[in-house]
Amino acid sequence: MSSTHSTVTVTVPATTANLGPGFDCFGAALTLYNQFKFSAIALNPSTPDQKTLQILVKGLEADRVIADETNLVYKAFAKFYAHLGQSPPPVEIEIELGVPLARGLGSSATAIAGGLMGANHLAGKPLTLLQLVDLAIDMEKHPDNVVPALLGGCRLAASIPEELATDGPGWEICDVPWHSEIVPVVAIPEFELSTETARQVLPTHYTRADAIYNTAHLGLLLRGLATNNGQWLRVAMSDRLHQPYRKNLIPGYDAVHAAALNAGAYGLTISGAGPTLLALSSPAQSADVATAMVEAWQKAGIKSHAQSVQIDLRGSVSVEAKSPLKQPANFSTPG
Numbered sequence: 001m002s003s004t005h006s007t008v009t010v011t012v013p014a015t016t017a018n019l020g021p022g023f024d025c026f027g028a029a030l031t032l033y034n035q036f037k038f039s040a041i042a043l044n045p046s047t048p049d050q051k052t053l054q055i056l057v058k059g060l061e062a063d064r065v066i067a068d069e070t071n072l073v074y075k076a077f078a079k080f081y082a083h084l085g086q087s088p089p090p091v092e093i094e095i096e097l098g099v100p101l102a103r104g105l106g107s108s109a110t111a112i113a114g115g116l117m118g119a120n121h122l123a124g125k126p127l128t129l130l131q132l133v134d135l136a137i138d139m140e141k142h143p144d145n146v147v148p149a150l151l152g153g154c155r156l157a158a159s160i161p162e163e164l165a166t167d168g169p170g171w172e173i174c175d176v177p178w179h180s181e182i183v184p185v186v187a188i189p190e191f192e193l194s195t196e197t198a199r200q201v202l203p204t205h206y207t208r209a210d211a212i213y214n215t216a217h218l219g220l221l222l223r224g225l226a227t228n229n230g231q232w233l234r235v236a237m238s239d240r241l242h243q244p245y246r247k248n249l250i251p252g253y254d255a256v257h258a259a260a261l262n263a264g265a266y267g268l269t270i271s272g273a274g275p276t277l278l279a280l281s282s283p284a285q286s287a288d289v290a291t292a293m294v295e296a297w298q299k300a301g302i303k304s305h306a307q308s309v310q311i312d313l314r315g316s317v318s319v320e321a322k323s324p325l326k327q328p329a330n331f332s333t334p335g
C-alpha cells in the first residue's frame, strides 16, 4: 500500500491595483485565477542528490515562468519557512496560469499569495490569514495587490503609524463597498510591462497640489464605487502620482481612453502598473466598451483582448486532499 500525504491546491484571483488615485494602497480582486498545487515529496534516504523541488507550469504563457528555486511561488514558499526559522520541505508545485504575466493584473501577487498559503497548509497552518497578509506585503513591498489577492473584494490598506503600532500587523485593512451595477472591463494588450520598469519612470517627490489632488480623487472614488455615481467615477479615476508618467509607456493609451468613454464607460485607468487598461461601466454598456477598447488598440497596431469581469469576493481559497506521496523526479530505486 502506498503511503499518502496532504496536497493543497490554492486558487488565487487576479487583482487590479490603484484604480487611479489609490496608488500603492487600494485594489480589488477580479474573477480571473491562477491555481497552485503543492505536494510534499518523499525523499529516499538511500538515493543521493535527489531533487527537492519540482515545478510544473501549465496554461497561459506557461513557457515564460521560471521553474527553479528563483520562481516567485517558491520564493514565497521558502520565505514562509524562513519566517518560522525552518528550511522549506521538498515539494512539487504545479502552477496552472489563467492570469497573464506582467500585464498589471497582479500576477506576482498571485504567486506570493499562492506560495504563502500553500506553505502554511503543508506546515499545518501555524499562521493566521492576517499574518500571511503581513508576510505578503513585506514581499511585494506594497499592499494593493496582495491584500485583495488573499482576502478578496475591494480593499484599502493603510499603514499603522509608529505611535499606534503594537506587536500585531502593521496595516489597517478595510473592505470598500463596490456597487453591483459597476462592471470592470479589462483590455489586456499582448505586450508586457514589468512593475519594475513602470515604477522607474515615477518621480520621487510630488507637490502639495498633487498630494491634495489624489487625496480628493480617492475620496470621490470610494463614494462613487459605493453609490454607483457615474459622474463621480468619471472624475475620480484621474490621478497625479503615477498615470501621467506611465501612460507614455502604453502606446495607444489616449485612443483607448477616448474610445472607452465614447462607448459609455464612466472612466478608465491603468490597471496596476499597466499595460492593461481598466474601464468601469454600467452592465448595459460593458460589451460595447470592451469592443471599443480592442478596436482602438487595433488601430494603434496593438493586439489586445478585452472582457468584462466581476469582483472576486472569496480571495485565495485552498482545498486539501490526500494523494500518494510524490517521488522526486530523479528518484531511482537502489539496486
Ligand SMILES: Nc1ncnc2c1ncn2[C@@H]1O[C@H](COP(=O)(O)OP(=O)(O)OP(=O)(O)O)[C@@H](O)[C@H]1O
Binding pocket: 015, 017, 034, 065, 066, 071, 072, 073, 095, 097, 100, 101, 102, 103, 104, 105, 106, 107, 108, 109, 110, 111, 145, 193, 194, 195, 196, 271, 272, 273, 274
Ligand atoms: N505564477 C507565477 N509563477 C512564478 N512567477 C510569477 C508568476 N506570476 C508572476 N510571476 C513573476 O512576476 C513577474 C510579473 O510581476 P510584475 O509585478 O512585473 O507584474 P504583475 O504582477 O503581473 O503586474 P502588477 O503588479 O502591475 O499588477 C513575472 O515576470 C514573473 O517573474
Ligand SMILES: N[C@@H](CCO)C(=O)O
Binding pocket: 017, 018, 023, 024, 025, 142, 144, 145, 195, 198, 199, 242, 272, 273
Ligand atoms: N501600486 C503598484 C501596483 C503594481 O504592482 C504600482 O502601481 O506600481
